[in-house]
Amino acid sequence: MAVFRRVFGLMVFSVLMIEVANAACSNGTCKILDECSSDADCGAGLYCFSCLAKSRCVRSTATDQFKLVNNSLPFNKYVFLTTHNSFAIEGEPSHTGVPRITFNNQEDNNGVRALMLDTYDFEGDVWLCHSFKGQCHDYTAFEPATDTLREIEAFLSANPSEIVTVILEDYVQAPSGLTKVFTDAGLMKYWLPVSKMPQNGADWPLVSDMVANNQRLLVFTSVRSKEQSEGIAYQWNYMVENQYGDDGMKAGDCFNRAESSPLNDTTKSLVLVNYFRSVPVKPLACVQNSGNLIDMLQTCHAASANRWANFVAVDYYKRSMGGGTFQAVDTCNGELLCGCNNVHSCVAP
Numbered sequence: 001m002a003v004f005r006r007v008f009g010l011m012v013f014s015v016l017m018i019e020v021a022n023a024a025c026s027n028g029t030c031k032i033l034d035e036c037s038s039d040a041d042c043g044a045g046l047y048c049f050s051c052l053a054k055s056r057c058v059r060s061t062a063t064d065q066f067k068l069v070n071n072s073l074p075f076n077k078y079v080f081l082t083t084h085n086s087f088a089i090e091g092e093p094s095h096t097g098v099p100r101i102t103f104n105n106q107e108d109n110n111g112v113r114a115l116m117l118d119t120y121d122f123e124g125d126v127w128l129c130h131s132f133k134g135q136c137h138d139y140t141a142f143e144p145a146t147d148t149l150r151e152i153e154a155f156l157s158a159n160p161s162e163i164v165t166v167i168l169e170d171y172v173q174a175p176s177g178l179t180k181v182f183t184d185a186g187l188m189k190y191w192l193p194v195s196k197m198p199q200n201g202a203d204w205p206l207v208s209d210m211v212a213n214n215q216r217l218l219v220f221t222s223v224r225s226k227e228q229s230e231g232i233a234y235q236w237n238y239m240v241e242n243q244y245g246d247d248g249m250k251a252g253d254c255f256n257r258a259e260s261s262p263l264n265d266t267t268k269s270l271v272l273v274n275y276f277r278s279v280p281v282k283p284l285a286c287v288q289n290s291g292n293l294i295d296m297l298q299t300c301h302a303a304s305a306n307r308w309a310n311f312v313a314v315d316y317y318k319r320s321m322g323g324g325t326f327q328a329v330d331t332c333n334g335e336l337l338c339g340c341n342n343v344h345s346c347v348a349p
């Protein structure tokens with residue numbers, strides 16, 4: 001009995017020690033990189049996440065630079081967190097009746113202001129889809145484009161000072177197929193017309209003017225002819241973009257994708273940096289979204305005639321080892337807005 005009591009006592013003691021070790025912070029008092037056991041332990045703007053090892057509080061929210069600083073500068077002076085394949089969200093139910101057999105790229109799009117969407121003709125409509133041999137199939141389809149576009153409409157309507165950019169990898173061949181879905185979703189009233197977009201490297205309209213004019217939606221297509229036929233901006237008339245996928249992740253090397261002008265072509269006043277694998281590997285996203293991403297943004301800055309990215313496109317944007325994509329975007333916004341490496345330093349304390 002005495003032996004039992006001693007062992008039992010020791011066990012209670014050990015359990016208490018573990019609790020003491022874990023109780024350094026809890027219930028919202030844990031700071032970034034503190035160990036945690038649940039989201040509730042972490043302070044505001046953080047959540048409890050395990051990147052390959054221990055669970056720590058990491059950032060979960062993007063900074064709204066318009067609210068933090070101001071919106072009085074040209075659109076191209078700001079940086080936006082961008083989700084690659086924004087529609088390929090885990091847990092999206094099948095809308096075709098057939099289980100999906102394809103990969104996901106995101107968990108949600110909270111706080112994201114720039115979305116990359118792949119549009120296809122499918123079922124007599126436009127759908128968001130991963131392709132298999134260039135086609136959308138019932139087992140690679142996510143949802144009708146109108147569903148997602150309506151969510152963007154609801155967001156723009158509820159947030160009258162926000163700007164949303166949509167970048168389409170566009171396979172739609174149906175005549176005016178895109179115009180139809182943007183119209184059906186009620187988005188034409190927010191459209192920034194091509195006539196307001198600079199083609200010669202000049203500054204974009206002021207964000208404050210875009211807000212005042214309610215021209216708060218920028219849409220780019222990868223199909224050149226649609227700029228003429230539908231008034232949808234051909235992406236690479238306005239933007240340079242680095243190589244996507246595995247070839248764009250080689251440390252120290254940042255070069256344009258085939259469709260884009262060289263990154264140092266300053267007649268295009270927007271810069272997009274891709275940083276995601278060809279096929280997403282979810283457990284590794286937290287590593288690539290951390291220090292490696294910042295390093296690539298520096299490399300691409302040098303390759304882009306000393307211009308910072310305006311769009312930082314990633315997979316699983318919320319996964320990181322600390323500040324992740326949010327900190328990377330804060331760094332670029334800080335550099336662009338006030339020449340310092342954190343947008344929070346642009347505002348007087």
Ligand SMILES: *[C@@H]1O[C@H](CO)[C@@H](O)[C@H](O)[C@H]1NC(C)=O
Pocket residue numbers: 027028
């Ligand atoms: C956790 O924090 C909240 C708000 O600060 C407080 O109301 C609550 O009592 C705390 N709970 C515990 C278990 O300490």
Ligand SMILES: *[C@@H]1O[C@H](CO)[C@@H](O)[C@H](O)[C@H]1NC(C)=O
Pocket residue numbers: 262263264265
């Ligand atoms: C732009 O970059 C290319 C390499 O991609 C280089 O050959 C060229 O000299 C650069 N142009 C300028 C103006 O720096």
Ligand SMILES: *[C@@H]1O[C@H](CO)[C@@H](O)[C@H](O)[C@H]1NC(C)=O
Pocket residue numbers: 069070071072073337338346
């Ligand atoms: C907005 O912020 C920028 C960057 O800090 C600053 O240069 C500019 O003067 C500010 N504009 C106004 C109207 O406060």
